[in-house]
Amino acid sequence: xxxxxxxxxxxxxxxxxxxxxxxxxxxxxxxGKTVAPFKKGPDYIDAGWLALAAGRPCYNLxxxxxxxxxxxxxxxxxxxxxxxAVIEGNRGLYDCxxxxxxxxxxxxxxxxxxxxxxxxxxxxTTRTLAAVVAGCAGFDRKLKLAGVILNxxxxxxxxxxxxxxxxxxxxxxxxxxxxxxxxxxxxxRHMGLVPTPEHSWxxxxxxxxxxxAMEHLNMEALLRSIVAASGDWPAEGGGPxxxxxxxxxxxxxxxAATRPRIGVMQDSAFQFYYPENIEALIDEGADVVRxxxxxxxxxxxxxxxxxxxxxxxxxxxxxxxNQSFRQQLSALAEEGLPIYAECGGLMYLGEKLVLDSGTxxxxxxxxxxxxxxxxxxxHGYTILRVDHANxxxxxxxxxxxxxxxxxxxxxxxxxxxxxxxxxxxGKGLTASRDGACYRNVLATYTHIHALGTPLWARSMxxxxxxxxxxxxxxxxxx
Numbered sequence: 001x002x003x004x005x006x007x008x009x010x011x012x013x014x015x016x017x018x019x020x021x022x023x024x025x026x027x028x029x030x031x032g033k034t035v036a037p038f039k040k041g042p043d044y045i046d047a048g049w050l051a052l053a054a055g056r057p058c059y060n061l062x063x064x065x066x067x068x069x070x071x072x073x074x075x076x077x078x079x080x081x082x083x084x085a086v087i088e089g090n091r092g093l094y095d096c097x098x099x100x101x102x103x104x105x106x107x108x109x110x111x112x113x114x115x116x117x118x119x120x121x122x123x124x125t126t127r128t129l130a131a132v133v134a135g136c137a138g139f140d141r142k143l144k145l146a147g148v149i150l151n152x153x154x155x156x157x158x159x160x161x162x163x164x165x166x167x168x169x170x171x172x173x174x175x176x177x178x179x180x181x182x183x184x185x186x187x188x189r190h191m192g193l194v195p196t197p198e199h200s201w202x203x204x205x206x207x208x209x210x211x212x213a214m215e216h217l218n219m220e221a222l223l224r225s226i227v228a229a230s231g232d233w234p235a236e237g238g239g240p241x242x243x244x245x246x247x248x249x250x251x252x253x254x255x256a257a258t259r260p261r262i263g264v265m266q267d268s269a270f271q272f273y274y275p276e277n278i279e280a281l282i283d284e285g286a287d288v289v290r291x292x293x294x295x296x297x298x299x300x301x302x303x304x305x306x307x308x309x310x311x312x313x314x315x316x317x318x319x320x321x322n323q324s325f326r327q328q329l330s331a332l333a334e335e336g337l338p339i340y341a342e343c344g345g346l347m348y349l350g351e352k353l354v355l356d357s358g359t360x361x362x363x364x365x366x367x368x369x370x371x372x373x374x375x376x377x378x379h380g381y382t383i384l385r386v387d388h389a390n391x392x393x394x395x396x397x398x399x400x401x402x403x404x405x406x407x408x409x410x411x412x413x414x415x416x417x418x419x420x421x422x423x424x425x426g427k428g429l430t431a432s433r434d435g436a437c438y439r440n441v442l443a444t445y446t447h448i449h450a451l452g453t454p455l456w457a458r459s460m461x462x463x464x465x466x467x468x469x470x471x472x473x474x475x476x477x478x
Contacts, residue, residue, distance in 0.1 A: 002227055002230050002231075002232060002233075003076075003079060003085070003113075003230055003231060003232060003233045003234075004083075004084050004085065004226045004227050004230045005036075005079070005084060005085030005086070005087065005112070005114045005226065005230055006024075006084075006085070006086055006087070006114060006115055006116070006117055006146070006222075006225070006226045006230075007040070007087045007089055007105060007108065007109040007112075007114050007115070007116045007117070008020065008021045008024070008086065008087065008088050008089060008116075008117050008119060008149075009089035009092075009093040009105045009106070009109075009116055009117070009118055009119065010089070010092065010093065010118065010119040010120070010121070011092050011093065011118075011120065011121070011132065011136075012091065012092045012095075013090070013091050013092075014121075015119055015120070015121045015151060016119060016121060016151040016152065016178070017088060017089065017119040018046050018049065018088060019209050019212075020119050020149060020151065020178065020209075020213070021046075021050065021086060021088040022049050022050060022053045022206060022209045023053075023209035023210055023211075023212050023213030023217075024086055024213050024217070024219075024222070025037055025050055025053040025054050025086050026053040026054075026206050026207070026209055026210030026213065027210050027213040027214050027217070027219055028084055028086070028219070028223075029053070029054065029055065029210075030210060030214065031219060031223075033083075033084045033223075034080075034082055034083050034084070035053075035054045035056075035083065035084050035085075035086055036054070036056070036078055036079050036080070036083040036084070036085045036086070037050035037051060037053070037054040037056070037057075037058040037059075037085075037086055037087075037088075038050075038058060038059050038060070038061050038075065038078075038085060038086070038087040038088070039058055039059075039060050039061070039087070039088050039090070040060075040061050040062065040087055040088065040089045040090050040105050040108050041060070041062050041089075041090035041091070041105075042060065042062055042065060042381070042401075042402035042447065042449070043060065043090060044195070044271070044272040044273070044274075044309070045194070045195050046088060047059075047060060048195055048196045048271070049196055049202075049206070050086070050088060052196050052202055052203070052206055053206045053209070053210075054086075057078075057275040058275075059074060059075075059078050059274075059275060059276060060274055060276075060449065061074065061075060061087065061108060061112075062103075062449065062452075063102065063103050063107065063108060063111070064097065064103045064381050064400060065381075065400050065401065065402070065448075065449045065451075065452035066449060066451045066452040067452070068111055070451050070452075071108070071111065071451075072111060072112065072234075074276070074451060075112055076233070076234065081233075084223075084226060085114070087108070087109075087112075087114070089105030089108070089109075089116075090105060091105070092105075093105055093106050093116075093118065093136055094106050094136075094139060094140070097380075097381060101140075106140055106143050109143060109144065110140075110142055110143060112231070113144075113230070113231030113232075114144070114229075114230055114231065115144040115145075115146035115147075115225055115226060115228075115229030115230060116143060116144060116145055116146060117146060117147050117148070117149055117175065117222070117225075118133065118136060118145060118147075118148050118149070119148075119149045119151055120132070120133070120148055120149070120150055120151060121151050121152050122150045122151060122152055122153045122154075122158065122159075122162055122177075123152045123154075123180075125162075126158065126161045126162050126165065127161065127162075127165040129150075129162055129165065129166060130162075130165035130166045130168075130169040130170055131169075133145075133148060133166050133170045133172055134169060134170050137170060137172065144229045145172060146172075146173075146225040146226075146228075146229045147172060147173045147174070147175040147221075147222070147225050148166055148172055148173070148174050148175065149174070149175055149176045149177070149178065149217065150162055150163070150174060150176070150177040150178065151177075151178045152178070152179070152180045153177045153178065153179055153180070154179075154180065155179070159177040162174075162177075163177065173221065173225070175217060175218050175221050175222050175225065176213075176216050176217030176218055176222075177216060178212060178216045178217075179216070181212070195268070195271055195310075195311070259285055259286060259287045260285070260286050260287070260303040260304065260461060260464035260465045260467075260468045261286070261287045261289050261300075261301065261302050261303050261304075261464070261468075262281055262286045262287070262288055262289065262302065262303065262304045262305070262306060262460060262461070262464050263288075263289050263290075263291045263299065263300070263302040263304070263305040263306065264278065264288055264289070264290055264291070264305075264306050264308070265291050265292065265293060265305065265306070265307045265308070265345065265348075266290045266291070266292065266308070267292035267293070267294045267295060268294065268310075268311075268315065269293065269294055269310050269311060269312050269314070269315035269318075269319060269344070270292075270293075270307060270308050270309070270310040270312070270344055270345060270348070271308070271309075271310045272308045272309035272310050272342070272343070272344065272447065273308045274449055274450065276449065276450045276451050277306075277448075277449070277450040277456075277457070279450075280450035280451075280454070280456075280457035281306070281457050281460060281461060283457070284457045284458055284460070284461040285461055285465075286304075286460070286461045286464060289302065291305075293319055293322050293325045293326070293329075293348070294315060294318050294319070294322070296322075296325060297322070297324045297325060298324055298325055298328045299325070299328055299329060299332065302332075302337065303337075303338070303464035303465070303467050303468040303471070304337065304338040304339070304340075304460055304461075304463055304464035304467060305329075305332075305337060305338070305339045305340075306339075306340050306341075306345075306460065307339065307340070307341040307342070307344070307345025307348060307349070307443075308341075308342050308343075308344065308345055308447075309342050309343035309344040309345065309447060310343075310344040310345075311344065312344045312347050312348050312353065312362075313347075313353060313355060313372060313407070316353050316355060316357075316360040317357075317360060319348065319360065319362065320360040320361050320362070326361070326362065326363045326364070329363045329365070330363050330364050330365055333349075333363075333365045333438065333439060333440075333441050334439070336439055336440050336467060336470075337440060337467060338391060338440040338441075338460070338463035338464055338466075338467055339365070339440065339441040339442070339443070340392060340441075340442055340443075340456075340460060341441070341442070341443035341444070342443075342444060342445075342446065342447045342448070343403065343404075343405055343444075343445050343446075343447060345443060346366075346368075346429075346436065346443040346444060346445060347362065347370050347407055348362050348363055349362065349363050349365040349366045349368075349436075349441065349443050350362050350363075350364075350365075350366050350367075350368035350369060350370050350409075351364050351366070351367065351368060351369050351411075352369050352370070353370050353371075353372075353407075354369060354370065354371045354372075354410065355371075355372060356372075365438060365441055365443075366414070366436050366438055366441070366443060367411075367412070367413025367414050368409050368411065368412055368413065368414075368429075368436065369409070369410050369411035370407045370408065370409060370410065371407065371408060371410040372406050372407050372408070373406055373407075373408060374406070375406070376404065376405070376406055377405055377406060377407065377408040377427060378403040378404065378405050378426060378427035378428070378445055379403065379404050379427075380402065380403070380404075380425075380426065381400070381401070381402050381425060381426065382399075382400070382401045382402055382403050382423065382425055382426030382427075382428070382434075382445075382446045383398065383399070383400055383401075383423070383424040383425040383426065384398070384399040384400075384401065384421040384422070384423060384424065384426075384428075384434060384435070384444075384446060385397075385398055385399075385421065385422045385424055386398075386399065386420055386421055386435075387420070387421070387422050388416075388417060388418075388419065388420045388421075388435075388437070389420070389437075390420035390435060390437045390442050391437070391439075391440045391441075391442055391459075391463055392442050392455075392456065392459040392460070392463070393420070393442075393455065393456075393459065397455065398424075399421070399446070399448060399453055400448075400452055400453070401426075401446035401447050401448045401449070401452075401453070402446065402447050403426055403427065403428075403445045403446050403447065405445055409429055409430050412429070412430050414436065416433070418436060418437050418438070419433040419434065419435055419436060419437070420434075420435030420436075420437050420442060420444075421433060421434040421435035421444065421446075426445075426446065427445070428444075428445055428446070429444070429445055434446060440463065440467070
């Protein structure tokens, strides 16, 4: 049985593949298909849009952060018979971190035995695009280059000559041509598309992308290409062969009354979470509780807290105004509540944010003042070596992750012993170090993926269970 799916790539970032991918996902749904969305690479914002378009979570597939076998496991776990997978690539088709290409979108398509559609920006070019397509196809003959979508075509004459050039010289079908769009439905910020939770008209934007795909793409030909070129399920009979809990194996699930409660700070200020990370906490035996420093005046009864990334700088005033939440969080950290924070969460745990609009107090758990730059201060994959004691990772552990931040520490009041990580690759917090520690708090600019760092979820839940036990003993003695 076929495992139908498609990978959508481009020659570079900014070619329009995200909006086209969103449009294809939404168009397939309108045609009665169930779509399993995926995003190649470390990305939260595009994944959020794809999830909205598909009406189900979008999972990230990244062969730098996660071992290739586990990437395949994740893909087949989140595919069901009858689904059509749509995977949006990242950067250019063959781009990667070295000259070997092992972490490229092309290699992911080959790993999953899926056809690939190349999205080409046709601005101010015609027949040259045929040479580009021929080069991409010939660069790796094992890649299933199943079709091309032209983007930003200037008109019917422009489309005709580009289409004929590619099909006649390359023998690869052009599956659609999208004109230059006059109305911008997808506002961009410094990290790409604006996250979906930040505006109420996200569904209207997805509808607009769907309408573009339905009008300008040959969806029937696209579906035929997907089915014809896709590989088979990796086991007879089809269906997912890797249950989810194989990826983050845990002991027998404890009774609900004894499961530790882990808070996840989630709202429009803190929204960067991989679904696999939340699932890993649950698989390890935790109950997950959503909390918000924008909506809630305080924290519920918790045994640990996970604060992901986001844009605290765009919500600095509201975060600062919620003094009761900040004070309670600081008090709980002092009591020993296990807290793990990434990027935006790291910033919130600091003393204050210094912005052009003013200075805003944060939770004050860590002796750090953050400022902002117009250019990225950390951007790309990271490799960390744990060289100081901390609540979550043994000394000697190597961690692979990623960072992307415009913020920076303009004041650091700690010392070297308060930082758990040496940066083998990446920028980190200060002086090629990262991982600020205080009591049971660990906060870092690096984002991790639970499938690539399975120790993280296990440590989170173990710390939460230990804190819960200590808390119960204190209550029993009171």
